[in-house]
Amino acid sequence: MIAFFQEKGITPDQLQHLLDEMSIELVFTAHPTEATRRSLITKSNRIAGLLESRDNDLLKTPRQRAQWQRSLESTIDLLWRTDAIRRVRQQPIDEIKMGIYYLDEVLYKALPDLYAEFEELLAEHYPTLHVPPFLRLGSWIGGDQDGNPFVGADTMHTALRLQREHIINHYRDTIELLAQEYSQSLTHAHITPELQAAIERDAHLLPEYDRELGPQTTLEPYRRKLSFMWKRLGATLTPPTSTEPYTQTFAPLSRHEEPSSSIAFQNAQELLADLILVRDSLLAGGETELAHGLLTRLIRQVEVFGFYFVSLDVRQHSERHAQALAELLSTTGLCKDYRALDEEQRLNILNNLLGDPRVLTRPGLQLSPETWHILHTFQAIRQARDEYGKKAVSCYIISMTSSLSDLLEVQFFCKEFGLNDLPIVPLFETIADLHNCTNVLGHAFTHPAYSAYLEQCQRQQQVMLGYSDSSKDGGILTSGWELYEAQLRLAALGKEHQVGITLFHGRGGAIGRGGGPIYEAILGQPAGTVNGHIRITEQGEMLSFKYGLHDIAIRNMELVVTGVARSSIPGEYDNEVPQEWRDIMRDLSASAHERYRSLIYGDSSFISFFEQATPISEIGWLNIGSRPARRTKNRAIEDLRAIPWVFSWMQSRYVLPSWYGVGSALEAYIDEHPERLEQLQRMYQRWPFLRAFLDNLQMTLSKADMHIAQRYASLVEDQALRQRISKQIQEEYDRTRALVVRIVGGQDLLDTSRVLQESIRRRNPYVDPLSYFQVTLLQRLRALGGPLMLDKDEEAEASAEQQERARLTYAVLLTVNGIAAGVRNTG
Template identity: 40%
Template sequence: MPTPPPPPPTPAPPGPSDHGADALSGDIRLLGRLLGDVVRDQAGDRTFDLIEAARRVAVRGRRDGESSVAELEALLGPQPIEQTLHVIRAFDWLSLLANTAEDLHVERRRRHHLSIGSGPQPGSLAATVDQLERDGVDTATIVEIMGALQVSPVITAHPTEVRRQTILDVLAQIGDLLERLDGLGDADQRRSDIVRQLEAQILTLWQTAILRLSKLRVSDEINESLRYYDASLFETIPRLESDLEAIATEHFGAAPSDTSQVISMGSWIGGDRDGNPFVTADVMRLAISRQTTVALQHHLDEILRLSVELSMSARLITPTEELDALATASGDDSAFRADEPYRRALRGMYARLYAFSELVLGDDVDELSCPTPRTPLAPYASLEELIDDLDTVATSLRSHGAADLADVSVAPVQRSLTIFGAHLCGLDMRQNSAVHEKVVADLLRHAGVSDDYLEMDETARIDVLTSELRSPRLLRHPTAVYDDQTVGELAVLDEAAATVGRLGRRAVPHYVISMATAVSDVLEVAVLLKEVGLVRTASAGAPASSQLDIVPLFETIGDLAGSSTTLASLLDHDVYAELIASRDNRQEVMIGYSDSNKDGGYLSSQWNLFAAQAALVETARTAGVRLRLFHGRGGTVGRGGGPAYQAILAQPPGSVDRAIRVTEQGEMVAAKYAQPALARRNLETLVAATLAASCSGELGDAAPQRHRSTMSDLADAAFEAYRTLVYGDDRFASFFRQITPTNEIATLNVGSRPASRTKSTAIEDLRAIPWVFGWTQCRLMIPAWYGAGSAFETIAGSDETHQEELRQMYASWPFFRTIIDNMGMVLAKADIEIGRRYADVLVTDDSMRSDIFGRIEHEHQLTRTWHERITGSPDPLRDNPLLARSLRNRYPYLDPLHVIQIDLLRRFRDSDDEAEDRDLVQRGIQLTINAIATGIRNSG
């Protein structure tokens, strides 16, 4: 069965950076052997032998540096489709199992570093604070910034997670079992028991469908995203914030003034309507209800747990009078608890919290799976009252020598109540500016204000919108007959207003405007929010105010270039300035990595994002406004992905000012939050990097002007090369859809949102996710590197001075080093020979194939050459040995999958709708898409 080649007989002792590499190899071999046993038992010896032969061919080809495509094609050639499906599933499961072992190995290495006292690891809070002290940053500054940090990961429904939650749950069980194997000898009876359990879990995987039977609904996406709170976030976030306080106390003798809201989770699932017609007011109501249910269920469980744990007897201790009063007010007259004041007090607190839950959930309170209090009590007016009662409990515990219990048992519950509240996380609203202008036009028309809003120029629109924002009257009239779109949008806003009224501002904190290009795009949203009371006009001497942040999203290269001008005009608008003042004088701006990349290519996108941030920072500073940036990053380098710590430190000076928001998308959500250890590492990295970048302030990513000028020239040259390929050849859209399985990707049940904004087949109208996902499948991955080679050649090809400057930029400028290293990661994953086979078999026009693939191949070689010249190494993963090892482990599993996918795509596209096995061939294609995405890991 597929297993990697055995390690050398006398391996070198593992160093600190690679501790337990043998253990990782052993885990993967064990999982491969167990999967082989299952395949042999379930699918027969012939299938097992075919899979093993394919693995050996692929391993040999990769080891010898020779293409194994031809040999694999001969081996895996015409087979019964049922057997082909077995082969695909085997390699898919093997990749997933290898991923699970690798994730466990990361945690194993972390524990090893702790056990040998090797000191804080890079990227951790402790290591960051140590470095800031060594850099001479003022202690008071560090403590002040630690207390003001605001880090918000925002989970979106952008669909690249192809795995079912059922699969993720089984893999979690396998990870737990592998962890239990650590340190057990071969003769240990416990080991054989665990191995049997592992085989049972792998058998479960084999007999479980990999793909979903039906397309996800938004309600499914809501429920799946909420699983991560019980899986890791309820445990990890309060503990991380407590550790932040402890580190500050240890280093500086005093905790930060306020660290209760360092990490605030966000979500778009149920509030993001941009291009998703299935997100309605009812769906938003469902999202809020589910979030509230999950939060309150957790709080009720924790109070119930405390009521069991705090069993102190009044015969042995003397509680405070305040604690006795809580116990008396509980109404608990059980003779069994007569001498247990803490238990009685907490039962009363549970009853009041349950009543609060009934109040905010209404009929949905039945979704809670916890006991109904025997003695009903009046509800808490707010969770702050419950937190105060827990203070009473903690104070009483400390009064009789039980301070440790107060710190270990009670304080985490208080912190959790503060962090998650009744809302759990902030649900953002998002909609496209094109929708807003139509809704506003409809309202203005029915109100008799204007019949030609859509025909107005920008100045006229601003005048009309400003007048409406100053007016106390509303546009909406109960007897007017509005367009369906207007009715739907206003219903969502009404639901948002009701939610804020019931749960507070944190429940719906932001309104994001996609494709924002002008001041009117922002003022339109302000007018719409005014209609539901979330924006209030100035009256009786009181200035205008807003209940939430209005966030323009700048996405394309052109929008990014003009973003600072738009922001300057917006902040200069007198009415909008009042709204900003009501939001603590802070403006949030979102920048889009995905669409800017699809619009102009990787190098151009990265520079325009950097330049836009720098300009936005200066604009906000000039206006006296605090700026918070929201980074719309995806999982791949082509969509803004890459190591988060380096990415945050590489931002322009002043752009990370105590606060940052970032999107978490697709399969990266499970990769980062499926387990407490993963969540801890990811969140700590975000917090540590934000702290480091904020403390560096104006000393951040500063670079000489000559470097910035060179980078600007490179971006322009890369933009020209990219646009010439992608948008300059009328045949390119056809080439893309033939060489990639993009059309087939659309049949995968991975999300509720359509793949394209319109029915057009143009690249412009395709969403960035399937654009990147498609190129990943054929291993060309052009969104993350195309145009860079031409740019370097144009600017420095025959100029040794410029070549030396590029090397200096890589050595000394964090921004440039980050984009070159991230590009190197993708170049290591790209495979031009695999891509060539897709082109040869699937692109039907010889001239189109020769021209376009020839240009891609030439650019790929040019980019590899320049990456080596700049970094000084032919290995694009020279500084990332762990990823290099991971890719070596998984490449042999990918090569057979590519060969099968190419053949199935050819068969499917050549067959007619009545072909006997067409449905099975399509299922095979879907399985290969899933399997290749698994092997690549960050696929979209």
Template identity: 40%
Template sequence: MTLPELTATPETTLQAPTESVTGVDRDIELFASLLGEVLREHSRKRVLVIVERLREGFLALRAEDDPKLRGKLMKRIDGLDPQTLSEVIRAYTIYFSLLNIAEEVNGYQQRRSLVSAGGRLWPGSFDHSLRQFAEDGVTPGQLQSLLEHLAYIPVFTAHPTEAKRRTTLEIQRRIFLLALDLHRQKLNQEEQQDLLGQILNEIQILWKTDDVRVHKPKVTDEVRQGLYFFRESLFGIVPQVYRNLERAARRVYGADCQVRVPSFMRFGSWIGGDRDGNPFVRPETTELAVRMHCEMALTEYIARVTDLSRRLSHSSALSEPSPRFLDSLDDDEDYWLDTMSQSQRRYVHEPYRRKLVIVGHRLEADLKRVRARIHGEETDLPEGYADARTFLNDLHLIRDSLISQGDANAAEGRLKDLIRLVETFGFHLMQLDIRQESNRHTEAVIELFARQPGAPLYEAFSEEQKLIALGEAIAHPHPFIIDKGTLTAETRETLEVFEVVARMRAEVGRDTFGAYVISMTHSASHVMEVMLLGRLAGLAGKTPAGWFCDLLIAPLFETIDDLERIDRVMGTLFDDPTYAALLKASGNLQEVMLGYSDSCKDGGILSSAWKLYEAQEKIIHLADERGIMCRLFHGRGGTIGRGGGPTHEAILSQPSDTVHGQIKFTEQGEVLSYRYANPETALYELTVGISGLIKASRCLVEPIPEVRKDYLGIMAEIAAQGESVYRELVAGTPAFLDYFYEVTPLDAIALLNIGSRPSHRKKADRSLKSIRAIPWVFGWAQSRHTLPAWYGIGSAIERWRGADLERLAKLQKMYHEWPFFRAMLSNTQMSLFKAEMHIAHEYLRLAQDQPAAEEIFARIQEEYQRTLTQVLNIAGLHELMEETPDLQTSLYRRNAYLDPLNHVQIALLERYRGEDTQEEREHWLDPLLRSINAIAAGMRNTG
């Protein structure tokens, strides 16, 4: 394909792309032309020429390696000053943003065309999924039963791989909408010129808006970033998702179909609750985050209630509300007259309008109270709603009354949308998860026991003795005498977190918090320690009336060793009488979190994928044996090395009979903006995710075939081989970590203002254990190794199959029949495609020990070729991504601009690291940080 140049048109009139170019390429050509115009008029001298010469030169190198040309291009880069380099990098970054917009616009347009055609929709749509159900004999009753069990829970997190500012997202949104207008409307020349001028103006603003943050974001900034997607996207499309599912059910099963779609979506967040390794998340931070969530929800509800009050102007003289509704108005009379100081005659003949004005006033009172508390003020405010359920009851009264008087169509519109929102978001908006590392709880419990007169030495106990001691303390009416003033600051803060949970549940609602996640869970006592700390805050315990528990604890198993012993830890926990009683009192739901990032960093992608698969089967089997509902929480990121990949396929690839209608997963870093910034894309992403959940949950209504045991055995063998090969490189090669630190921009990533969390658990510790999994993956992606996502796969498969053609045939059959194996190798293809060994080799210029670096790279390159060969052979393909040509083309488009960016980054790292003083290094820091942003934008799912 021909890639567009960033050329500026010499004419004063803006030019649309030629008619011979269609679809996404037409839009890319348009955006490239407009960006070229902006660069010509508003960039430094010759920036546009440099951008294009680098693009053309590195494209030529892709076609045929030429050391002389490469040297010439690097000489050109070396001759550029920091300011010019910054502008060149920014030009590439903006191009990637515009390319992403063009692809999103055209993806949306293609889906709309299918809808307009009236035929079967795309795989992953509700229409396609339910038609398949009906063809397979799934009845409306079975579908209803399945829907009643659904829980779809994306959890927003603030991991340090998202570089986009909210300001940038807003500009990109405006360009998206203008591009849609170009598609939607038949325009005359003057109208077209106007739209092109508006797009040009937005690109110009984007060019003059700094895409790198001046200051490192605070946690509250990250909270606001998460809230952006609700205000701009999710509030609008969540009701639409439900509406589309209802329509699909009627379309497939008939207009008289009685299938009712419950509100099964919930949204979670870690932003302001994840304190593991983040010293900036304090108890007061969590409190503030909860109130900011509540403020956003109430603001949206007030706007929608105000809108409804204008629309539902029914006169009591022309329609008769239900008796229950009229009774509620009578009950509100004192509030209307005294609290609101309203005239008795106002809206006297418009009952719904009167009711909605009262509803709005109550919400306003709640909003004022929340805002006062955010600012540390306590004011005497009128009574609002005690909780979201009371608000919902009023909405149900209005709905039921409208239906009773023959106005069901009015109830089905905006009122139903508001009800869906309240059922989904409550007053809490997102259920905030709390996360902390297990050692913090252990240290607090040790100190609490040590402060009690005559108490035993807790740390000297065996695991069995710890469980007994913890169980007795939890059941005791007064387990400890606590003088907070004598406790260490760390223990005081740990206790305060639980007190905040109890206080905010009482203030906002019982659904305010999701799970308390314990990272690095190694034993059952780690969970019971958290339960004891919750007991001290009144969140769990035993009263004369029996056990109670308002704390959902999710142990996180994230290393290979932890995943292997998940059944021992959870079995011990389930069989502990105290924990079993508390679990039963809380609804008998156990959440278990699985860590993709650390397990991959620890044992490699093959071992991680397989151990996660086995862990899911083990824990579901344990829970089923004891009659416990178990929800798996997948800690996945954007990259393959962190459990990423298409959501629909990822859900379908889970072990059979483990999803059970519920799935919870993290949405991390740049994935948030790619999936949720534009409502049109968010609608699609939620739809394919939910349809994947519905398909994966068929085990709830009918038996499903088990995976063949020989497939499981083969996978176990391959995974063991892959782990051995990975550990041999990462842990068995003395100079390997030096290689990682030197040939990736990790030192610069740590300085980039894209997240509040430090990149290392411990400063100045270069060990694999200290480096966080996210910068580990991010660094390898920047230098085009993408090593965590594929290393070890080629050797493992080659060793298992050897030259045996029958074994190759068996692997090919596994690929076509087993969704887990297919998804794993499909994702591997994407990672191999994004890796570029010739560019990765260029980063070796940064290594201090060149012979050692060359030796390590040779091993990496050999494994890359080995993995490439084996994956293509199993999939029966001639080239990577052949089965997904649209995605292949999308990735190819980026390479023309990624190649020069990587070489620019190498030059900048050389200069930055080569300067003698911090002041001299500062000259090169700005373009270096921009290069990280730019490559991340081009690679897309980098974190």
């Protein structure tokens, strides 16, 4: 990346401005697509570490090599003996601990190492630059309530409390190491007056501990100061009042909670200030190496992780807010049936509520548990921001946003709890909502109440774009293009109203949910929409692949930073896309949308084919997530979440959501005028958006296997249905594959990416047998009545048929795990 800056003639001032403006956040989610248990992930990582030590020739003696061999064999033995299937469904606390695992084991060190590497490279060519903490981490784990009844106010505080405990213990461990190392005596070293004054203040604050340290440390000022910091961090660990359980006896919170201890650090900035005092004193005394070692890394860690490790987003469905407000208005006699009102009538009521200084959510109201759930959530957010800092809960996301009232309803709840600067983030997910997003926000930016709210948020507006549901709703091509166009319109809207727009990309792990190589995806964003600011979800299934190992985590983050930096340099990726190309994509999108919808939603019998030709019914027994697979109990595809939708098609090797409809659109376009093929080839070579899209399409078409998919189709009982839809899918696959190869060049898929091509070819022989096993097992299991899991007590009393069903269920789930691990990008 540094070479790129030099090649483009970027001056130090220009680069410093870019670094100061950049804001990148990778947001972890707990979506239920990580089929591999944490026990297996940790053991696999242990094996990777052992192999790395051998590759690096760290085993010098016969005794070391023998010990290495024993460690490897024992870890592999444990892998074989560890159950690959979860017997109990995961709870939110399990997901929270899984997220913290990656933070503890990898990212706590990897993220500051990335900064250090970047600073070292910059120092060679741009020695005067300062690197601010532009890359941070976020999380939905513990805060994502959309469709998950098990996540609420308590869950959010549990996540924040555990994260706080872990990060502060990390700081204490590092400070303890520094205290042991920094033994400089005043006889041979000097400290700054500022550090001396800070030590004296600490001694006054902690007189008993000062006496406990003993007279020796008075001659060792650095050790003494670090010891005080270690002690104060211990007091900071005292559990806050917000860990007490919430009840339906609602009472508004006070505006400020007293700290648990007077010696505790009140916030991370106080700790950071102390660390900088120590560093500046070392530099003033000429101890440069000590100042730039472990201490510098700790300073960066405190800058990035604060006292909360990662900031938490809270998300809820827009309908839940409307329901809660309707009940509040009905109970207080202000409106009999808010839900029955049209948009204009709702806005009139919301305008009055937002302009009324009185609090509507008073104690003693008789409300349903669902409404209390919403109220306690906002209560908990206020409390968390008071106790952990405002950055601890970074925003509130509204799923399925479709109107201005969706935003104002959340603003009303924020007003009720004194949350006057909590960013409200609309999430636009369906094709229709992507079309309408600028209308909704245009009205919001000119609405007096929301415009005033924006002022409290420094006129910054996050907008989340849903890749998963838009793809499930309209197909992969239409989703990609509508997202592209929506970003352009949003960027223009922000300029018009002088509102800073940060786009939050809700990318999934699979291509059918917006996944794929992150670097190419960022470069493929429309010109003028990144501008150094971006948020991106990192899905649960991809965490072990992207962040399971230190070096891989750094590599992944490097790709994100490089992509954002290159996309944000003026003149690099802001060339105007010809209108003709956009018209072509608009036509292709409409054609692909029609083809996709006609099969998925227009054919009433398709749902039966889907349920029988994929393991959608069985994967729910995997216990891989705390959230239900469907939003409601209906069978309709509309109510099925995008994650299990993609997961099941990947299992059956159709990979249908990632390519269906594209071939028909391309064929119809080219058949009208054959010379259009050359035009599409030029567009692929010159347009990063289309290149990223078609390269992802190559990958998913390569992972699909229609021969194996036909074996899954044999599970469909209705022969006429099976033959009709199988033929339709097969023809569309052949059509798409042939046309993609013609556009991108080469003789076969991925000829333009030989490494990936070879990787998939080598992987398939190990995955394919599992698919054949799965089809046979599914056939036998369904013939006996479907999945059944038994615990040890139930097994003893079960009939022979029940025991056989349980064994077959276990075997099916093993194949699901194996295919998921082998195919990757599963959901």
